[in-house]
Amino acid sequence: MLDLKLEDxxxxxxxxxxxxxxxxxxxxxxxxxxxxxxxxxxxxxxxYEGEExxxxxxxxxxxxxxxxxxxxxxxxxxxxMGVVTQLYDDGIIFLPNVMMSADAMLAGxxxxxxxxxxxxxxxxxxxxxVAEGDVHDIGKNIVAALLRANGYxxxxxxxxxxxxxxxxxxxxxxxxxxxxxxxxxTTMYAFKEVNDKLLEKGIKLPFACGGGAVxxxxxxxxxxxxxxxxxxxxxxxxxAIVAGTTDITALREEFHKH
Amino acid sequence: MVKKYTxxxxxxxxxxxxxxxxxPVKAGLGLEIGAGYTSPEVNYAPRPGAGASKEKLIKEYExxxxxxxARMVQIGAPSVVLETEHVQQMSxxxxxxxxxxxxxxxxxxxxxxxxxxKCALRHTIGDIxxxxxxxxxxxxxxxxxxxxxxEVANNGADLLAVESMGGKEVFDYSILRNDTxxxxxxxxxxxxxDMEMVWSDIADVAKKTGTVASGDTDCxxxxxxxxxxxxxxxxxLAHTTAIVARAISAARSLCAYEAGAVGPGKDCGYxxxxxxxxxxxxxxxxxxxxxxxHSDLMGNIVMQCCDLWSNESVEYHGEFGGTTVQCWSxxxxxxxxxxxxxxxxxxxxxxxxxxxxxxxxxDPQGYVLAYDNxxxxxQAIAKDGENNYLRAKNAAIExxxxxxxxxxxxxxxxxxxxxxxxxxxxxxxxxxxxxxDKFMSDNLTKFKQEVAVFKPENYGL
Numbered sequence: 001m002l003d004l005k006l007e008d009x010x011x012x013x014x015x016x017x018x019x020x021x022x023x024x025x026x027x028x029x030x031x032x033x034x035x036x037x038x039x040x041x042x043x044x045x046x047x048y049e050g051e052e053x054x055x056x057x058x059x060x061x062x063x064x065x066x067x068x069x070x071x072x073x074x075x076x077x078x079x080x081m082g083v084v085t086q087l088y089d090d091g092i093i094f095l096p097n098v099m100m101s102a103d104a105m106l107a108g109x110x111x112x113x114x115x116x117x118x119x120x121x122x123x124x125x126x127x128x129x130v131a132e133g134d135v136h137d138i139g140k141n142i143v144a145a146l147l148r149a150n151g152y153x154x155x156x157x158x159x160x161x162x163x164x165x166x167x168x169x170x171x172x173x174x175x176x177x178x179x180x181x182x183x184x185x186t187t188m189y190a191f192k193e194v195n196d197k198l199l200e201k202g203i204k205l206p207f208a209c210g211g212g213a214v215x216x217x218x219x220x221x222x223x224x225x226x227x228x229x230x231x232x233x234x235x236x237x238x239x240a241i242v243a244g245t246t247d248i249t250a251l252r253e254e255f256h257k258h
Numbered sequence: 259m260v261k262k263y264t265x266x267x268x269x270x271x272x273x274x275x276x277x278x279x280x281x282p283v284k285a286g287l288g289l290e291i292g293a294g295y296t297s298p299e300v301n302y303a304p305r306p307g308a309g310a311s312k313e314k315l316i317k318e319y320e321x322x323x324x325x326x327x328a329r330m331v332q333i334g335a336p337s338v339v340l341e342t343e344h345v346q347q348m349s350x351x352x353x354x355x356x357x358x359x360x361x362x363x364x365x366x367x368x369x370x371x372x373x374x375x376k377c378a379l380r381h382t383i384g385d386i387x388x389x390x391x392x393x394x395x396x397x398x399x400x401x402x403x404x405x406x407x408x409e410v411a412n413n414g415a416d417l418l419a420v421e422s423m424g425g426k427e428v429f430d431y432s433i434l435r436n437d438t439x440x441x442x443x444x445x446x447x448x449x450x451x452d453m454e455m456v457w458s459d460i461a462d463v464a465k466k467t468g469t470v471a472s473g474d475t476d477c478x479x480x481x482x483x484x485x486x487x488x489x490x491x492x493x494x495l496a497h498t499t500a501i502v503a504r505a506i507s508a509a510r511s512l513c514a515y516e517a518g519a520v521g522p523g524k525d526c527g528y529x530x531x532x533x534x535x536x537x538x539x540x541x542x543x544x545x546x547x548x549x550x551x552h553s554d555l556m557g558n559i560v561m562q563c564c565d566l567w568s569n570e571s572v573e574y575h576g577e578f579g580g581t582t583v584q585c586w587s588x589x590x591x592x593x594x595x596x597x598x599x600x601x602x603x604x605x606x607x608x609x610x611x612x613x614x615x616x617x618x619x620x621d622p623q624g625y626v627l628a629y630d631n632x633x634x635x636x637q638a639i640a641k642d643g644e645n646n647y648l649r650a651k652n653a654a655i656e657x658x659x660x661x662x663x664x665x666x667x668x669x670x671x672x673x674x675x676x677x678x679x680x681x682x683x684x685x686x687x688x689x690x691x692x693x694x695d696k697f698m699s700d701n702l703t704k705f706k707q708e709v710a711v712f713k714p715e716n717y718g719l
Binding site: 001002003004006009012013015016017018020021025088091093094095096099100103133134135137138141142145158159160184185186187188189192212213218 | 271435573674
């Protein structure tokens, strides 16, 4: 068979990921971001490493040394998760790291809750769902994990969620944002129904939609739609809402790229 | 029950070429797939809202079918395959699927009778075997699922296909956590078991109705890995991990052919080149012409030994040059014309190799799927062809070895992330037991505990 000479390959394609690779290793980059507090540092490091048992041990040590369990959620767990999301946004670490760190963070939150009667205050509440008739939920699972990793409480309705169940959940939970994912043209049509029924009930909240078949043009056709091209857009949209951008038009201005 | 593959269909990799299969398939109206020429396979999706009623859906597919057939005749294409991937309304209501198949075939027959164009209709049944968050692979949903195949087969579909979802609940959890054993268990063990059941029954339907049990694809798992992995700068999954999932998927998708499928394998089975090397069946592929559906890093290389060439899927709506299906069927037909000329002029292998080399060093995924390497993965599978677990593990290890060879040649360059991910996967694989029963037992225990939606009864366990 034919083959290319080594020197000719570069003229045909560029492995930009190789060409642009940063010198610093992920562990080195993480080390620069860890908090200096000797009690918080082990928690953050264990979060980064995705080691649930180590997270719990480090939290126990911090509590034994006088730290309040409820404060450790924001001061240690979320700081550690902040390191992870920073490295992820910078392209230094990748999604499996984030997923395992999120699992470890959730284990840490559960542990902190079990050590106190105080209730932690999330940044906000988000309801997530996969469109009615659609069973493709890995995208929604990633969205939910990234939202939790960024400090949001997530009400995960699962997949193939009937429109009326979505409406009922929004009425009950009063979230700051609703997300929907769909992989097929015929299932994403349910998003327009969700939009219409929310408006009928006088509910106006940002409805962040994404998934394989969903595109910005479609999402822009209904009043509450905000298109998320990547799963990582979901926590950014949520952060924008918390920061004060609640108007749909303004959110579209910020997040619609095409 | 099923005849397992333990040898290769071809004596060497160089025999793998587009438009030619060891075992061509006759289907539909005068079409011979893999018998010395390539044909376009056009896939499409109805517009949002078109699924609101049976009548609206039928009308939508009539428009789609007419648009494609008219364009094919208008540009002089000698042959075409239409693929209807069911929206869930069609599979959940088998009579809808049957009515659509009938309407489409009626139009195709008109064009065949009037112009002589060779054509066939593939219907890909949606895998509806779920109960909200759980897979429900057996039971009531299974009956509806199989009825959907019967309805389309009795009413006009020539080729029967599905993208089955067995093992996905374990895979989805595992791929997001770099769990090598889980990826292997989900795709290579659970997925294979489900395939053997499903495809034995689909083959029965095909036999009973005089249609063709065509093939499956690991869209639910290996394609999920490919999509999560994304482009060069995406940061969600190492491409070295994605290609290992793909290699394992070949061991799984091969089960369809062992249970009675004869091809063509579905377009989004990027594992099809590996399967063709083992089973000799015709295959459909999607690549640069499926950018209307998704971006990937193997746009040219997948043409290497395709028998049908596809656009994956496009939503039906207007473009400057006509409707989407008119535009994309035309693009596909011109590509097929190029391949067919290469075949007739004795230049097919040169064209094949040019296509391969344009992508071989773009990414580890293309590197492993290049026909010379795909053939090696095929050999690794055939070596333990009798055992689903061992052959899937063989495929994964061989995949790692192939990537390492590419790196050692200096031509395939990996990032540190890809290198580390490859090392981890290979170390994990080499640590796994060779005892299939032990692997099954250990992972049943593990995933029953770790994955809330995993129900062993879905696999008869």
